[in-house]
Amino acid sequence: MKVLFLVCLLIGAFAYDRDGAVNYAHKYAKTPNHKCGNYIKCTPCSYWGGEACGYKSQGGDCANFVSQCVVLGGGHSKLNGGHPCRGYPCGFEEPGAKNLGDCLKKKGWTSTCGYHQSPPSNIKKGDVLIYHSGSCGSTSAHAVLITVGGSHPKITCHSNIKVDASYDYMANSKPYYQWLHKG
Numbered sequence: 014m015k016v017l018f019l020v021c022l023l024i025g026a027f028a029y030d031r032d033g034a035v036n037y038a039h040k041y042a043k044t045p046n047h048k049c050g051n052y053i054k055c056t057p058c059s060y061w062g063g064e065a066c067g068y069k070s071q072g073g074d075c076a077n078f079v080s081q082c083v084v085l086g087g088g089h090s091k092l093n094g095g096h097p098c099r100g101y102p103c104g105f106e107e108p109g110a111k112n113l114g115d116c117l118k119k120k121g122w123t124s125t126c127g128y129h130q131s132p133p134s135n136i137k138k139g140d141v142l143i144y145h146s147g148s149c150g151s152t153s154a155h156a157v158l159i160t161v162g163g164s165h166p167k168i169t170c171h172s173n174i175k176v177d178a179s180y181d182y183m184a185n186s187k188p189y190y191q192w193l194h195k196g
Contacts, residue, residue, distance in 0.1 A: 046081060055103035064172070075171050077106045098120070124193050138161060142180060165180070
């Protein structure tokens, strides 16, 4: 009985912390976890956007930010190990939104995608939404963290900073919604 209790305790210790991911998103949405100076420098995290540091955008910071929320805030396993889970440059980030979606699927997250796809019933705070332009496989994509669950989730993101915004704010420009759920 004691062994079973310890195994359950250990498994629970490595469970994804949805509240931690959301708290991280709220803490670093407007002020990144990065000391401005060099966008790729781990101070302690990289920052690829231009909003907070005035950098010329390196394609945006959306997926990097969501990766940090999931790994550093949520205690999820690191995303390094080669394409699509590069963990570049600090060992825990994925700087591409489509690659982040592919990485999370590889790590066992369930994916539901379609044109203006409604939120699946299992979507909760701490899950991820990737918006795609032309199809569910489009590399023209944007990543956000779900910060409020329910039938009309709210999102938080970088590269067009939003905090607890409606999930459908990109309905016209990126109409394919890929919902990623950590079971």
